[in-house]
Amino acid sequence: MTDAAPLEVVGLSKSFGSVKALRDVDLTVRRGEVHGLVGQNGSGKSTLVKVLAGYHAPDRGSVIKVEGKDLGAQPKLRHMREAGIAIVHQDFGLVLNKSVAENIAVGSFVPARWSRRVNWRREEQVAADLLSRLESHIDPRAMIEDLSPADRSIVAIARALRNQRPGSGVIVLDESTRALPKDALEDFYRTLRGVVAAGGSALMISHNLEEIMQVTDRVTVLRDGAKSGPTMTTRDSSEAEIALLMLGKIVTQDVHTRVNESPRAPIQVRGLSGRLLTGADLTVRPGEVLGVSGVAGSGWDELPYLLTGARRASSGTVEIDGRVIDLSTAGPARCIAAGLALLPEHRIDHGLAMTLTVAENITLPRVRRRGSPWHIGRRWQRRETDAVLDGLDVRPRRADIPVGQLSGGNQQKVMLGKWLEGQPELLVLHEPTQAVDVGAREDILKAIAAIAGRGVAVVVASIQPADLAAVCNRVLIFHSGRVTHELFAPAPDDIVDAVYGGHLELQEG
Ligand SMILES: Nc1ncnc2c1ncn2[C@@H]1O[C@H](COP(=O)(O)OP(=O)(O)OP(=O)(O)O)[C@@H](O)[C@H]1O
Ligand SMILES: [Mg+2]
Numbered sequence: 001m002t003d004a005a006p007l008e009v010v011g012l013s014k015s016f017g018s019v020k021a022l023r024d025v026d027l028t029v030r031r032g033e034v035h036g037l038v039g040q041n042g043s044g045k046s047t048l049v050k051v052l053a054g055y056h057a058p059d060r061g062s063v064i065k066v067e068g069k070d071l072g073a074q075p076k077l078r079h080m081r082e083a084g085i086a087i088v089h090q091d092f093g094l095v096l097n098k099s100v101a102e103n104i105a106v107g108s109f110v111p112a113r114w115s116r117r118v119n120w121r122r123e124e125q126v127a128a129d130l131l132s133r134l135e136s137h138i139d140p141r142a143m144i145e146d147l148s149p150a151d152r153s154i155v156a157i158a159r160a161l162r163n164q165r166p167g168s169g170v171i172v173l174d175e176s177t178r179a180l181p182k183d184a185l186e187d188f189y190r191t192l193r194g195v196v197a198a199g200g201s202a203l204m205i206s207h208n209l210e211e212i213m214q215v216t217d218r219v220t221v222l223r224d225g226a227k228s229g230p231t232m233t234t235r236d237s238s239e240a241e242i243a244l245l246m247l248g249k250i251v252t253q254d255v256h257t258r259v260n261e262s263p264r265a266p267i268q269v270r271g272l273s274g275r276l277l278t279g280a281d282l283t284v285r286p287g288e289v290l291g292v293s294g295v296a297g298s299g300w301d302e303l304p305y306l307l308t309g310a311r312r313a314s315s316g317t318v319e320i321d322g323r324v325i326d327l328s329t330a331g332p333a334r335c336i337a338a339g340l341a342l343l344p345e346h347r348i349d350h351g352l353a354m355t356l357t358v359a360e361n362i363t364l365p366r367v368r369r370r371g372s373p374w375h376i377g378r379r380w381q382r383r384e385t386d387a388v389l390d391g392l393d394v395r396p397r398r399a400d401i402p403v404g405q406l407s408g409g410n411q412q413k414v415m416l417g418k419w420l421e422g423q424p425e426l427l428v429l430h431e432p433t434q435a436v437d438v439g440a441r442e443d444i445l446k447a448i449a450a451i452a453g454r455g456v457a458v459v460v461a462s463i464q465p466a467d468l469a470a471v472c473n474r475v476l477i478f479h480s481g482r483v484t485h486e487l488f489a490p491a492p493d494d495i496v497d498a499v500y501g502g503h504l505e506l507q508e509g
Contacts (some may be wrong), residue, residue, distance in 0.1 A: 004065070004069075005028045005029060005031065006030070006066065006169065006201045007028070007065070007066055007170045007201070008066075009026065009028075009063065009065075010026050010062075011061055011062055011063060012026075012048065012051065013059040013061070014048075014051055014059055014062075015059055016405075019396070020225050021047040022044045022047055022051070022058075022226075023224075025044075025048065025222070025225075025226065026227065027048075027227075030201065030218075032200075033196065033216075034192060034196055034202045034216045034217055035202065035203050035217065035218050035219070035220065035231075036220070036234065037205045037219075037220050037222065038209070038219060038220075038221055038242060039223055039246055040223065040246050040439065041408070041413075041436055041437050042396070042406070042407040042409070043222040043223055043224060043225065043246070043407075044222050044224075045174070045222060046089075046174055046205075046408060048222075049087060051064070052064070052085055052087065052172055053077060053080060053087045053172075054075050054077035054078070054079060054080040054081075057073070057074040058073075058074075060073065066083035067083070071083065083169075084165060084168050084169030085170050085172065086161070086170070087160065087172045087174070088153075088157055088159075088160045088172065088174060088176040089156075089174050089176075092153060092156040092176070093156070094144045094152055094156060094159075095144065096143070096145040097143060097144070097145060098143070098144060099140065099141050099142065099143055100127055100131075100138055100139065100140045100141065100143075100144065100147075101127040101140040101141065103144055103155055104123070104127040104130060104140075104155065105127070105162075124141065126162065127158065128140050130161055131155075133158075133161065133191070133194075134154055134157060135187055135191065136151070136158075136187075138151050138155065148297070149179030149180075149301075150179060150296055152179070153176055156176060157171075157176060157188070160172075161195070164195075164200060166199075167199035168199060168200065169201070170201045170203055171195065171200065171202045171203075172203045172204075173202060173203070173206075174205045175205055175206060175207065175408065175435060177204075177206060177208075177211065178206070178207070178431075178434050178435065179345075179431075181295060181463045182496070182500065183295065183296075183500065184296065185211075189214070189215055207409070207437050209239040209242055209243060212242065213234060213237075213238075213239055216234045217233070218231050218232060218234055219231065219232050219242060220232075223246060223248070228245040228246065229245050243438055243439075246437065246438070246439075247437070247438070247439045262286045264287075264455070265286075265321065266284060266285045266286075267283065267284045267285075267318060267319065267425065267426055267457050269282045269283070269307060269317070269318050269319075270316065270317050271316045272303070272307065272315070273313060273314045273315045273481075274302045274305075274306045274313050276299035277302050277303060277306065277478075277481045278299070278480070278481035279316075279481075279482070280299070280303065280316075280478070280482060281483070282476060282483060284426065284457040284458075284459060285457060286455045286457045287452050287456070287457070288452065288457060288458070289448060289449070289452045289471050289473055290457075290459050290473065290474050290476065291459075291460050291468035291471075291472035291474065291476065292304075292462075292475070292476050292478070293461070293462060293475060293476075293477055293495060293499055294477055294479060294499060295479070295499060298478040298480060299478050299480075299482075300477075300478040303459070304344070304345075304428045304429070304430040305344070307340065307428055307459070308336075308341065308342035308426075308428050309330050309332040309333075309335030309336070309340065310335075312327075312328065312331075313327040314328060315328050318340070320339065320425050320426065325338055338425065339425030339426060340428070341426070342428050342429075342430075343418075343419060343427070343429040343430060343432060344430055345430040345431050345434070352403050352411060352414065352415050353403065354403050354404035355402050356402065356403065357399065357400050357401060357402060358389070358400070358406070359381055359382070359385040359399035359400065361414055361418060362384060362385050362399075362414060362417050362418055363380075363381045363384050363385065382399070386399070387420075387421055388413075388417030388420055388421065391417070391420060391447060392416065392417055392443050392447065395407075395410055408435045409435045409436040411435075412433075412434060413440060413443075416429075416444060416447065420447055420450075420451065423454065426456070427451060427457070427458050427459070428458075428461070429448065429458065429459065429460050429461065430461045430462075431462050431463070432448065432462070432467070433445065433462075433467050441467075445470050448471050449471055460472060465492035465493075465499075468490070468495055469490055469491055472489075473488070473489060474486065474487065474489070475498075477495070484498075485498040
């Protein structure tokens with residue numbers, strides 16, 4: 001065993017044309033440590049990961065060493081993988097219409113062997129073993145598209161482990177934990193500790209500073225592509241210190257933005273059923289922000305899609321202004337026409353057109369209302385886009401580039417921005433602050449309050465108690481497909497108690 005570090009980058013730079021995404025970054029991941037990498041949206045974290053993945057070639061003069069060995073000027077995906085660097089990307093990179101075992105197997109074959117000669121029974125066994133190491137019972141034959149976000153992230157992590165020799169290598173996690181509910185997170189941290197206790201290492205990117213404090217041994221902060229201060233020992237640091245290094249300003253983690261609801265008639269949802277929901281009844285008032293949460297499998301995260309026609313309900317109606325829409329027959333077009341708007345969880349699947357520009361994405365929802373696309377006034381488009389770019393501090397502040405070139409958090413801001421300037425009857429948001437840094441989180445929560453302040457009824461579906469507590473007038477908690485708790489202006493702990501309370505009682509009893 002050598003005492004060289006599992007991963008060392010020296011003077012790493014990466015430019016995209018005139019954009020310097022990384023500038024002269026030094027970073028060492030030690031054996032047996034979880035190393036945190038944090039920074040504002042667009043600060044270069046994913047770019048660093050993509051260089052480590054062999055996806056982007058770094059600029060000249062950058063050095064990447066694995067176990068002391070210099071990988072040369074342009075390491076390729078295969079070189080990085082053979083060296084033991086395994087990446088879990090921000091959006092997992094799973095193939096939705098393939099099975100768990102197939103997804104876990106991808107990457108361990110050369111393409112020519114990706115054929116009938118693969119022994120699928122063996123692959124299923126390999127997948128089952130990896131999943132059980134993560135204490136998960138996901139069926140290796142299940143399709144990814146049928147899995148919850150939490151299960152998908154576990155599959156992605158199992159796939160990374162597949163390429164790992166136990167006791168070596170570095171698992172790189174790019175916001176891989178953000179979709180995990182609290183209980184799954186605890187299991188995941190335990191697994192990660194097992195991996196590093198056995199001599200493996202991890203490089204973990206997260207916008208959740210509480211998680212960074214809890215899980216990492218050391219932490220490196222990026223700001224505008226460069227290191228902001230030296231790498232720190234986590235326990236000698238604090239959330240406030242890290243946030244200051246990231247943003248250059250103090251942020252209040254404790255945002256409070258509730259607004260008063262309007263006296264107009266409430267929107268009534270009756271008997272809403274889907275795969276997990278069983279006859280949910282609820283009302284939302286114009287101007288109210290209603291939170292929705294629960295454990296995995298309780299149906300809370302199905303509600304945004306059933307309620308907006310994005311997924312067909314098996315039964316249920318929504319009544320707006322005396323008009324009743326049957327959600328078991330109405331498709332998305334009808335729901336949009338009735339003023340039901342959705343901010344989905346997955347940007348890539350439903351939320352954004354990656355090859356269209358920022359301006360086109362922001363103005364898309366209202367183009368339909370204004371008539372055919374060729375009637376869009378350039379000036380109108382410009383004004384709408386500028387308002388969103390300024391309001392949410394999208395970086396770079398460019399309307400004309402494809403959304404796909406923005407960092408993950410900035411894409412999230414654009415997706416939210418699509419609805420900021422509009423006036424839907426009901427806006428349903430699923431995990432609205434995912435992927436954004438602590439500064440942008442505050443901006444987004446304030447923006448949600450502002451939308452409600454204009455008289456829009458808002459539903460926020462989230463597993464983040466702090467987000468719900470900050471912005472919701474009322475929070476509904478689901479268990480087994482039904483609403484079991486209604487909390488008025490709750491504190492984060494009240495929400496945690498209501499979501500997990502049932503389970504704790506069972507364990508204690
Ligand atoms: N393919 C690309 N072409 C041009 N610019 C790019 C490309 N990929 C990234 N960038 C730019 O590089 C910068 C760093 O982006 P990166 O995705 O690394 O940020 P990040 O720290 O991961 O942010 P987030 O927290 O939002 O995910 C951003 O300004 C981004 O717009
Ligand atoms: Mg990123």
